[in-house]
Amino acid sequence: MAAEGDKANFGVAGLDDVTAGGLARGRLFLLEGSPGTGKTTIATQFLLAGAAQGERSLYITLSETEDELRAGAASHGWGLDGVDIFELVPPESLLDDEQQQSLLYSSDLELGETTKRIFEAFERARPERVVLDSLSEIRLLAQSSLRYRRQILALKHYFSRSKATVLMLDDLSSEANDKTMHSVAHGVFRLEELSPEYGAERRRMRVIKYRGQRYRGGYHDFVIDTGGVRVFPRLISAEHRQPFAREVLETDSTQLNALLGGGVERGSSVLILGPAGTGKSLFALAFVAGAAKRGERAAMFVFDEELGLLFERALGLGIDLQAMVDGGQLFIEQVDAAELTPGELSERVRRRVEEHEVRTVVIDSLNGYQAAMPGEQALILHMHELLQYLNRRGASTFLTVAQHGLVGDMKAPVDVTYLADTVVLLRYFEACGRVRRAVSVVKKRTGAHEDTIREYRIGRTGITVGEPLTAFQGVLRGVPELVGENQQLLEAPEE
Numbered sequence: 001m002a003a004e005g006d007k008a009n010f011g012v013a014g015l016d017d018v019t020a021g022g023l024a025r026g027r028l029f030l031l032e033g034s035p036g037t038g039k040t041t042i043a044t045q046f047l048l049a050g051a052a053q054g055e056r057s058l059y060i061t062l063s064e065t066e067d068e069l070r071a072g073a074a075s076h077g078w079g080l081d082g083v084d085i086f087e088l089v090p091p092e093s094l095l096d097d098e099q100q101q102s103l104l105y106s107s108d109l110e111l112g113e114t115t116k117r118i119f120e121a122f123e124r125a126r127p128e129r130v131v132l133d134s135l136s137e138i139r140l141l142a143q144s145s146l147r148y149r150r151q152i153l154a155l156k157h158y159f160s161r162s163k164a165t166v167l168m169l170d171d172l173s174s175e176a177n178d179k180t181m182h183s184v185a186h187g188v189f190r191l192e193e194l195s196p197e198y199g200a201e202r203r204r205m206r207v208i209k210y211r212g213q214r215y216r217g218g219y220h221d222f223v224i225d226t227g228g229v230r231v232f233p234r235l236i237s238a239e240h241r242q243p244f245a246r247e248v249l250e251t252d253s254t255q256l257n258a259l260l261g262g263g264v265e266r267g268s269s270v271l272i273l274g275p276a277g278t279g280k281s282l283f284a285l286a287f288v289a290g291a292a293k294r295g296e297r298a299a300m301f302v303f304d305e306e307l308g309l310l311f312e313r314a315l316g317l318g319i320d321l322q323a324m325v326d327g328g329q330l331f332i333e334q335v336d337a338a339e340l341t342p343g344e345l346s347e348r349v350r351r352r353v354e355e356h357e358v359r360t361v362v363i364d365s366l367n368g369y370q371a372a373m374p375g376e377q378a379l380i381l382h383m384h385e386l387l388q389y390l391n392r393r394g395a396s397t398f399l400t401v402a403q404h405g406l407v408g409d410m411k412a413p414v415d416v417t418y419l420a421d422t423v424v425l426l427r428y429f430e431a432c433g434r435v436r437r438a439v440s441v442v443k444k445r446t447g448a449h450e451d452t453i454r455e456y457r458i459g460r461t462g463i464t465v466g467e468p469l470t471a472f473q474g475v476l477r478g479v480p481e482l483v484g485e486n487q488q489l490l491e492a493p494e495e
Contacts (some may be wrong), residue, residue, distance in 0.1 A: 011049025033191030221343025274426030303368025
C-alpha cells in the first residue's frame with residue numbers, strides 16, 4: 001500500500017525526473033499523442049511499476065484486445081502478472097452467440113452502459129492505479145462536446161472518491177481545438193513523433209500542465225527500446241554546479257603550452273577550428289593522452305570517423321587508444337547522427353561524467369553533431385547548456401569544427417566560437433613549394449595566450465609545433481610573404 005502523500009512513479013527512466021517524482025495520487029491525468037508515439041508502452045510501465053510495489057492495477061481498454069496488450073508487453077520482456085485487464089472490444093467470434101456474453105462491443109452500447117461496465121470493472125478490482133485506453137472511443141459514443149465533458153467529469157469524480165490515480169490515453173483523433181480533457185485533467189503530457197528527411201524517427205515529450213507542481217518544462221527526447229520507454233530530461237546546467245580546483249592542464253609539447261599561455265584550464269571548453277585534414281582530431285587526442293598520463297579518465301564521442309581507422313591513425317602517431325580503453329582510462333563511442341537524438345547524447349555525456357568521473361570530453365565533430373539537430377539555433381542553445389554543464393562539473397571539453405574550403409576565406413557551418421572559452425585555429429598555407437600547416441590561438445577567456453602563429457607538422461611522434469613565424473605575414477590568408485631573413489620553417493617530416 002502506498003504511503004500517504006507520496007507520488008505514483010511512472011516506472012519510466014527519466015520521466016519521474018521530468019515530473020518531479022511521478023503522478024500525484026488520487027488525481028486524473030491525460031497522456032496524449034498520435035498513434036505510435038508510445039502511449040500504451042508508458043501506460044503499461046506505469047501499471048507494472050505499481051504492481052511491483054504491491055499496488056492493485058487495472059488496464060481498461062476500449063481499443064486493443066487483451067491478447068494485443070500481452071503481446072506488446074511480451075515484446076519488451078514483460079509479463080502482466082499483477083495487472084488486471086478489462087476489455088470492451090469484440091473477439092473475432094462476435095457472431096457466436098456463446099461468446100457475446102463475455103465481451104462487449106463498445107460502439108454497440110449506449111455511453112451510459114459503457115460507463116457502467118467500466119465502473120463495475122473498477123469495483124471488482126478496487127485498483128490504486130488505473131489506465132483508460134482510449135478516450136477517442138468515449139468521445140465517439142458521446143457524439144457531442146457537452147455530453148463528452150459531462151461523462152469525463154463523472155469518471156473523474158468517481159475515481160477521485162476511490163483515491164485512485166488515473167492515466168487516460170488519447171490518440172488525438174478528434175478536432176485539434178478540443179481541449180476538454182486539458183481543463184479537466186490534473187496534468188497533461190504530450191508525446192510527439194518527428195520524421196526527419198533521413199534517419200530514424202525522433203520522439204519527444206513535454207508536460208503541458210501539472211496543477212500545483214513544479215516540473216521540468218520544455219521538450220524532452222525519448223526513445224522506445226526493447227525494455228520500454230526511456231526519457232532524456234532536458235539538460236539544465238544550473239542544477240549541476242559543484243566546486244573544483246581550476247588548475248592548468250599541460251600537454252607534452254612545450255611550444256603548444258606556450259601558445260596556449262601555459263595550457264588549458266580545467267573546467268573550460270576548447271574549440272579546434274580548421275579545414276579538413278589539418279589534424280583537429282589529433283590535437284584533441286593530445287589532450288586525451290595528457291589526461292591518461294595524469295591518471296584521469298576521458299571520453300570521446302566520434303561522429304565522423306570509423307573507430308578502427310581512428311585507432312590505427314592514433315597508433316601511428318604514438319598514441320595507443322586501445323591500451324587506454326583496456327585500462328579504463330578512455331571511453332570512446334561511435335555516434336550515428338541519423339539514429340541518435342541530441343537528448344540521448346547529452347544523457348550519455350552526463351553518464352560518463354557522473355558515473356565514471358570523466359574529466360576530459362571530446363566531441364568530434366560539431367559538423368556531425370549538427371546533423372542531429374533540427375536547426376542552427378537549436379544547436380547553439382543545446383551546446384550552450386552542454387558546455388556549461390561540463391564546465392560546472394570540472395570537465396574540460398574539446399570540440400572540433402571543420403570549416404568549408406581549404407585556404408583563403410573559410411566559413412564554419414555553424415558559429416559557436418563565442419561559446420568556447422578557447423579557440424584554436426588551424427590553417428593551411430603554401431611556402432617553398434609545399435603545403436604546410438599553421439596553428440594560432442585567437443581567443444582565451446581564462447588568461448593570456450600568445451598572439452603568434454606557429455607552424456606544426458604531423459609525424460610518427462605526433463604533433464610537432466615550431467617557433468613563431470615572425471618572418472612571414474599573410475599566413476592566415478593562406479599565401480604568406482617572406483618579410484624577414486630567417487624562414488623559421490620546420491623541416492619536412494621523415495618518410
